[in-house]
Amino acid sequence: MRGTGGWADRRIESGGSRVALSAYPPIRLSALALLAACTPATTRPPFQPYPAAPALVINARPARVIAVLDSLVMAESLQVTVMSPRDGYLETAWYDAAAKTSHATWGDVPNLATTVKIRCWANPYVPGESTVTLEAVYRPRYDPSRTERDLEVAVPKEHEGYKIAERLLGKLKDRLGAITR
Numbered sequence: 001m002r003g004t005g006g007w008a009d010r011r012i013e014s015g016g017s018r019v020a021l022s023a024y025p026p027i028r029l030s031a032l033a034l035l036a037a038c039t040p041a042t043t044r045p046p047f048q049p050y051p052a053a054p055a056l057v058i059n060a061r062p063a064r065v066i067a068v069l070d071s072l073v074m075a076e077s078l079q080v081t082v083m084s085p086r087d088g089y090l091e092t093a094w095y096d097a098a099a100k101t102s103h104a105t106w107g108d109v110p111n112l113a114t115t116v117k118i119r120c121w122a123n124p125y126v127p128g129e130s131t132v133t134l135e136a137v138y139r140p141r142y143d144p145s146r147t148e149r150d151l152e153v154a155v156p157k158e159h160e161g162y163k164i165a166e167r168l169l170g171k172l173k174d175r176l177g178a179i180t181r
Contacts, residue, residue, distance in 0.1 A: 043084040045091075049121055050154040053135035054162075054169050059177035062088030062122035062130045069120055069132075072171050076164060078102060078118065088122035088130070097160035106148075112139055116161030117152075118168070129179060134169050136161035 049055075058065055063085035070083055073092060079102035082091040094103040098114040109115045116138050122130045137152040138161060155161040172178075 042089075043082050043087050044089045044121070045119075045149070047149050049119065049133045049135040050137070052154050053133050054166055055131060055133040056169055056173060057125055057179040058122075058130050058132045058172060059128065059179065060130060061128060062124055065122040065130050065132055065172065065176065066090050066120070068175055069122075069168065069172055072168055072175070073118070076168065078164075079104075088124075090120040090122075092118045095161075095164075097164065106139070106142075112142065114160065115139075116155055116159070116164070118161070118165055120168075132169065132172065134165040136165040 060068070066083060066085040066088055069090055070080060073080055073090065077100060078095050079093040080090060081093045081104075082089065084090075092102070094106060094109050094115050094117050095101070096103065096109065096111055096115045098111060103109050103115065116136045119135045119137070121133045121135075123133075125131045136155045136159070138155050138159070139151045140153055141151065143151060
């Protein structure tokens, strides 16, 4: 252990030459594996829910919340377009609350005022609990020159879309339990 700072001298002699083995390859390899496992790809949109959206702390992890919410959304006759239990995110297609029909694209929407989109963010709170936010939005106008989020407005509390979001949150609370603080 001469001059190695406490590390054993790890030299191998091969054919008359000495080859030094580094103690760092396992560290480099594990760092590379860690970076490869972390991917910036997510199904969540690049924006947060509107502050007025109803939220609760639910007694379940985000993946479980999204799985249960998927079945509840389908029971409400809403069509799910994006669902990722891993990311804790769910989004529905545009839903005409008056006609009780889902529309795959915005071009199919006949009535702007009654058509909503519901989004759910399930964020880890403490181990075994999630903060669940259900956002209901509508578009008061059609403008193809602007981004989707720029045109969206949170529905007022009297709107049928807000009532759907609250109903889903209530069913989620009944099914998984909620924390009152």
